[in-house]
Amino acid sequence: MDLFDRVEKGDLDYIKTVKPDVLLKARGKDGVSVLSVATTNDQLDCCKEILEKCPSLLYHQSDQKNTVLHVATYSKSGIYRLIDFFVSFALDKATTSEGENMVRFKRWIKLQNHNEDTALTQAAYYRHLHIVKRLVDVDRQHKLGLSEIHGYQGKTALQLAVEYQDQEMIKLLTDDGEGDPYSNYIPLSISMDLFDHVKYGDMEYIKTVELDVLLNSRDEERNSVLLIATKYDQLDCCEEILKRCPSLLYHQTNCKDTVLHYATYYKSGIPRLIDFFVTVGLDAAANEGENMLRFKKWMRMQNNYSDTALTQAAYYQNLHIVKMLVEVDSQYKLGLSEIVGYKSKTALLLALEYQDREMIKLLTDKGDPSSKIVPLSIVKDLFARVKYGDLDYIKTVELDVLLNSRDEGRLSVLSVATQHDQLDCCKEILKRCPLLLYHQTKQKNTVLHDASYYKKNGISRLIDLFVTAGLDAATSEGDVEGENMIRFKRWIKSQNHNGDTALTQAAYYRNLHIVKTMVEVDRQHKLGLSEIHGDQGKTALQLAVEYQDQEMIKLLTDDGEGDAYSNYIPLSISMDLFDHVKYGDLEYIKTVELDVLLNSRDEERNSVLLIATTYDQLDCCEEILKRCPSLLYHQTNSKETVLHYATYYKSGIPRLIDFFVNVGLDAATNEGNVDNKEGENMIRFKKWIKLQNHNADTALTQASYYRNHDIVKIFVEVDRQYKLGLSEIVGYSQKTALQLALEYQDHEMIKLLTDSRDPDFDYGANNGGNMQISIAIEQAQESLPTGNSSGTGVVSENKIFSSAEVSKHNNSKDCWLVINDKVYDVTGFLGDHPGGGEILLKATGKDATRDFNEVHSHSSNAMTMMDKFYVGVYDSITSLLIKLASDKPQPYSYEQLVDFTKNFSVPLGSGGFGDVYKGKFPNGVLIAVKVLKDNGKEKIMEEQFAAEVETMGRTYHRNLIRLYGYCYGVHTKFKALIYDYMESGSFDTVLFEKKLDLPWEKLHNIAKEVAQGISYLHESCYPQIIHQDIKPANVLLDSNLSPKVIDFGLAKVNMGESQFEQTKVKGTRNYMAPEVNQPNQVRLSCKCDVYSFGMMLFDILGSKRNHVDKRFWFPGQVWDKFNTNQLDKFILDCGIKEEDKDSAKRLSVVALLCVEHNPVARPMMSTVVKMLEGKIKQLDTPTTPFYPNYYSSSESSSVSDSREF
Structure with a gap:
């Protein structure tokens, strides 16, 4: 290799x-x-x-x-x-x-x-x-x-x-x-050289090219030189080429595309080229002879998708091009408008499907409405001025231009001003063109949707402006409902392509200020707005209930008497207060009215106390709680309390945690400490300290996740003193604080969470990595083989997991907690361990194997199964479970491996670091044995070997390959690693060679599980493990087609070298992040793995290897289709079924986000997991994937090759 x-x-x-x-x-x-x-x-x-x-x-x-x-x-x-x-x-x-x-x-x-x-x-x-x-x-x-x-x-x-x-x-x-x-066939090298000059508009060169070369040059897709000039919008080149080779106007590619198709392919299209080509064609066809017949045939040509240039322009809603083609069609009676294109739809049918009134009018009218269309170049210039708030320029624009300017997305000038929060421009535009208030874009968005969509807080001042403007126009007619009032009511209830009204969209983004405005208008004018269902069939109230957002629920259910709004503070006042708090302006805070201090909120529902917490302003926190003690219990949109905020970062803010807990306890214990009688404040305190945020984390599980020992200690002490049950609550990923500590192998935190202050309790100090275990574990340790010892039998599972003779224990609750918290993880490991299913837990001579397996299969039944276990001393059981959860790889001798593999007789494959053989333990468990190659560099070999054993020995995850053991010959230099055997082989074989016909759902699940495994390496291992070579070949599938990532054990050594010697970075070219190939020394990060995973997602989407030629590079095609709004069509062309299209589309966007050129812009793998699981509903928009100057041609033929290779 x-x-x-x-x-x-x-x-x-x-x-x-x-x-x-x-x-x-x-x-x-x-x-x-x-x-x-x-x-x-x-x-x-x-x-x-x-x-x-x-x-x-x-x-x-x-x-x-x-x-x-x-x-x-x-x-x-x-x-x-x-x-x-x-x-x-x-x-x-x-x-x-x-x-x-x-x-x-x-x-x-x-x-x-x-x-x-x-x-x-x-x-x-x-x-x-x-x-x-x-x-x-x-x-x-x-x-x-x-x-x-x-x-x-x-x-x-x-x-x-x-x-x-x-x-x-x-x-x-x-x-x-x-x-x-x-005789007229031009070598590819000459054609490609010519095309490169054309791309950059090299007119002088084109003039020197021989006529024969200009006429007959073709690339692999049968593109002519004119098509290349079209694709790159080189008008001067097109003019020169057609002057010398007019017949190229009628040429078709492999995909039957003409220059007309190329010029209408993108969202905007290239109207000036369409105009030029049609004019040239008409000039040649001036006489009603052969040329006119050829022109008519050419105008009606259909590509591989059955699209004419008109149906393709209609599909992309390019009004300027539709206008040109309709005019020619009407004038020369071509019948162009009657031809059906993709999915058997005419241009008019597409317009009706989009409910695009302007295009419908163009296709049914005789051309009169076309006069109102403003050239795209003028539109772009106007919109650019509006974005920057150039009010003086807007005042000079002609009324007709202001009213009719539209871009490719059918945005009006008011929509653009709204999206860029240009209030003064909006006022000027509405003063001159009030009808634009009611305009809808291609996505059916009104300015109300625009103002409630962008930014989490929306743009409440614009919502207020638009609603006021609409009401002014509606009520100017008098009390009787006239046309404007009817129009206003229809407008404010308009639903976009997601089915959202402005109210449901504002509720979705939890923009209380906007919800408040809409609700007031709804009640005042009896619009019925609150009853309309939006995206996913939910009303605003249903969304508020789903979020458990008490303030929004109150807004939407209050009777309108003002009670719900009486304590509502304007956003501008809240933000001003928060700015003072950020800088610890205590004197200012003391002057703020109590009502403002208590009720100020920002868009995320942060209170003033949360802001003070975020910026570690202890004095401010003290002043705020002195005046507003109820803020201690406030939760944000994300259900965060001040405890969550103070534990969020790695360091946390222990002094604030200590302060908040003491304040809560003071309030809770002031009611008296009468035994068995808890007051209201104590009940509130216990409920508060156990609150879970949107990730299901309590402050304790969050502190454990970030390994804040000081904060964990505070919570554990309070938990034990007041018997809160805080330690038993599972947080993110369904893990308790103790399970997180075990996963990290953080012995200090494990001790904090298991030490009960009992002087007789011994956690089992970590002496050189060996925990002291009582009962019969010593028996197992005595039987372990070492090094190359010969003649020793395979380690007995019954000895490694020796029977535990235990007695009845009075504290069954503690025993249940141990079982409930750890059985799932421990038995999950045991199930993968050779002989794990044969474990015997003997209780007074009773064989409990069946009981244990039953608990293994259904960990939720642990409590009901407790009567079947006779559990012994709590610390011994805990130590045993800890031992099993972090079980280290076992040493084996060379002779044993010869026996296991039948003298290495069944090769499975080879890799960069060695050959792999199939084997079997004496108990029948199949294994894979990797024999490391001797590359002559003994020190590096030893480092690699030690790295793999050390790294893999401290990891456990269902989607990571499990290392059972190793063989290390000091004198023979023989080194081998023993892994679990994966029956279904490598993912790349399954994916690219079609050895298994996997449905999309299974492929998607494989992607999700691989992401979970990588996320574990990045975010649950300490120190962090960076794989550096994520690709399908490094993913194996078991008999259930569940994936396991391999080769991550060598990441640690390679990661160390990468910080100093870039040339030794491991990885595979087509999957390596751009920064890895930079000439300067770059400190690698986990974002390199995110990039590689994104490239692997493209493999899954296309079920084919990425082509090295950028022109046919599949990820580039996905990016092009995403940019040109053709992703849905492209996905179906890849062979993915209609019912899987949405899932595949989401995976495509996730892939593009993962391969952002800037590592900072790439998501963390835990976020990727949530995206693939659908837990993150609104995905960000990819900006610059791959390289900043990346360009990949967008071919019409994007169908994946279905044949094997």
């Missing part, structure tokens, strides 16, 4: 040093040779060097029967120069004599892979004309009969060409070989 890594990167100097027999015999996954790897990565120089030393590799076939010819013709682009080199090389060998070499050559070039494809049928399938041409030349010259062989689905190359109606390929395959079809 080290050799293959070098070849992938084109390390020619290294290849020259490799011995020929190593080059000849090296095989990778699926039996690929080093030449195949060089071919896949388009390393021509490496291919030459390899064939010079090992010419026989040319004829090698992989396990999938692929030759290098197949490899070089796979995917959309193919690698023509390699095909040419391989064929020429083989011919040179074969033509030296008409003997064995020629026979071998003829047999080789006609070889069929596992899909029954020859290189020619595969090239025809992918429509690689350059490769087809080369192979047809050879076929005819040497009479090979290659063209007659049937490939995939029993079709010859010619049958494929006919199926595609590909006239150029048909001509290539049917011509008699006299050279006529090739």
Whole structure:
């Protein structure tokens, strides 16, 4: 694998040093040779060097029967120069004599892979004309009969060409070989060089290009030079090209796209090019002859999606282009408007589906409304001025322009001013164009939706302005309900594409100020607004109840007498107060009215006490609680209390926790401390200290998560003193504070949470990592094999997990807590351990195996099962469970591994660090044994070995591979690691080779579980573990297709090196984050893994490997489709079913967020898990994935190849 890594990167100097027999015999996954790897990565120089030393590799076939010819013709682009080199090389060998070499050559070039494809049928399938041409030349010259062989689905190359109606390929395959079809064929290298000049608008160069080259240049997708100029909006180049080659106007690509399709493809389209092409076509067609017939046929051409340029423009709602095409259609009676496009819809049907009144009018009117459309360039300029609040400019804009300006999303100038919170601009626009108040965008949003959507607080001042403006217009007609009042009522109840009114949207974002405004208007004018259901069929009140938002519930249920609003403080006053609190302005706080201090809230429902807590202003907290003690118990939108705020960060603020707890206790104990009689304040205190936030965390579980020992200590002392049961509450991820401590192996925190101040209690001090365990564990320790000791039998499970002779214990509650808190995690581990199902818990001689297994299967039944356990001394049981939960990998001897693997007779595969063999423990449990390679660098080997054992020995998660044991030969240098065996193999094999036909739901679950495993490495391990090589090949699947991440044990060593020597960073090129490849030293972070995981999500979405050619790079295609609002269509084209589309779309957006170029912009893996689980409803919008200057062409043909390779 080290050799293959070098070849992938084109390390020619290294290849020259490799011995020929190593080059000849090296095989990778699926039996690929080093030449195949060089071919896949388009390393021509490496291919030459390899064939010079090992010419026989040319004829090698992989396990999938692929030759290098197949490899070089796979995917959309193919690698023509390699095909040419391989064929020429083989011919040179074969033509030296008409003997064995020629026979071998003829047999080789006609070889069929596992899909029954020859290189020619595969090239025809992918429509690689350059490769087809080369192979047809050879076929005819040497009479090979290659063209007659049937490939995939029993079709010859010619049958494929006919199926595609590909006239150029048909001509290539049917011509008699006299050279006529090739005389105008331009080599790909020349075409690509020309296209590069065109992209950048190099007019001078284009003028020097020969006419034949300009006319006949094509890339792999059959794009002409005119199509490239169109795609890059190079109008001058288009003019020059058509002046010299007018016939290119009518050319179609592989996907049957014309220049009209290319110019209408994006949301905005390129109206000036549409206008230019139509004008050129009409000029040529001026006489009612052949040219007019050709023009009419061209205008009505349909691409692979059956779209004409008009239906495609309608699909993207490009009004400017629709207007142009409708005018031509009406004038020349083309019948263009009647043609059905994608999904059998005409342009008018699409307009009706969108309820796009302007487009409906365009398509049904005779052209009159078109005069009102403002050119896009003017619209863009106007909107840019509005964004920055250029009021003087707006005053100079003509009324018609102000009223009718629309961008691609159908935003009006008022919508843009609203989104950018330009109050003065909104006032000016409404003064001149009051009708814009009622305008709806393409997404059916009104300005009310715009003002309640952006920012969590919305823009309440704009809501107030718009509602007031609407009411003024509605009530100016008098008391009788006139047209304006009817319009106002319909407008304020308008629902957008999500089904939300402005009120339900404001309730969703918990914008109390906006909810208050809407509710007041609703009640005053009896609109029935509060009764309308929004997104997910919920009213505003139902959302408030779901959030348990008492203030919003009160707003929505109060009878309107003013009680609910009497204590409501304007946001501006609240924010001013909060600014003073942030800087600890105690004198100012003392002057604030009690009502303001008590009721001030920001958008997140933070109180003034929470702000003081966030900024660690103890004096302010004391003053606030002295005047407003009830604020101690306040919760935010996210259900956070001051206790949560003071434990949020890693350090926490212990002095504030101590202060708040004491204040709460003072209030609770002032009522007296009468036994068995708790007062109201004590009940409130106990309820408050146990409150859980939106993550289900109490302050204690949150403090444990951040490992704030001082804060944990405070809570534990209070918990024990007042018998609160706080330690028993599970928080985020259904873990108690003690379970988190065990997961971190934080012995100090474990001791805090288990030490009951009993002098007889001994937690079991950590002496050199070995906990003192009583009962019969010593018996097991005595039997452990060490090093390379020979003749020792496999460790007995019955000895490792020796029977625990325990007696009845009076404190059954403590025993139940131990079982309830730990059985799930412990038995989860035991279930994966060899022989774990045979554990015996003997109680007074009773075999309790069945009982134990029952608890294992249903941990929630632990309490009801307690009567079946005779539990002994609490500290011993705790120590035993701790021991089991953190069980270390066991040492095994070389002789044992020989026995387990039958002398290493069943290889499973090989990796960069060693070979893997299948084995079996004596009890029948299957294992995988990885024997580490001796690379001659003993110190590095020892570091790698120690790193894997140490790192994997301290981790346990259901989605991480489990390390059972190891073998370390001091003298023999033999090193091996023993893992759990994964029956279903590696994820990349399942994903890319289609060995299992997995439904989308299973693929999505695999993605989610892998994310959970990585999240555990990043956020639950201390110190943090960064994998550095996340990819499908490093994910194995068990018999239930549950994934387990592998190779994370080596991350620690590599992470250390990466901080100093960037060249030694591990990883796989197509999955590595951009910062890893930066020339300067970069300190790696867990965000590198997030990037790699995002790339893996693209693999899952497309079920294919990422192509190295950026033009056909799948992640780039996803980004392009997302940007052009075509993601839904693209996902279906990938073979994903309609019912799975929403899930796949969410996964696509998550992938784009993960691969943001800026590491800071990437989410944490725990957030990724929540996104994939759907717990985060509103996903952020990706901004700059991959690289800032990334560009990938958006081809119409984005259907994933369904064939295996």
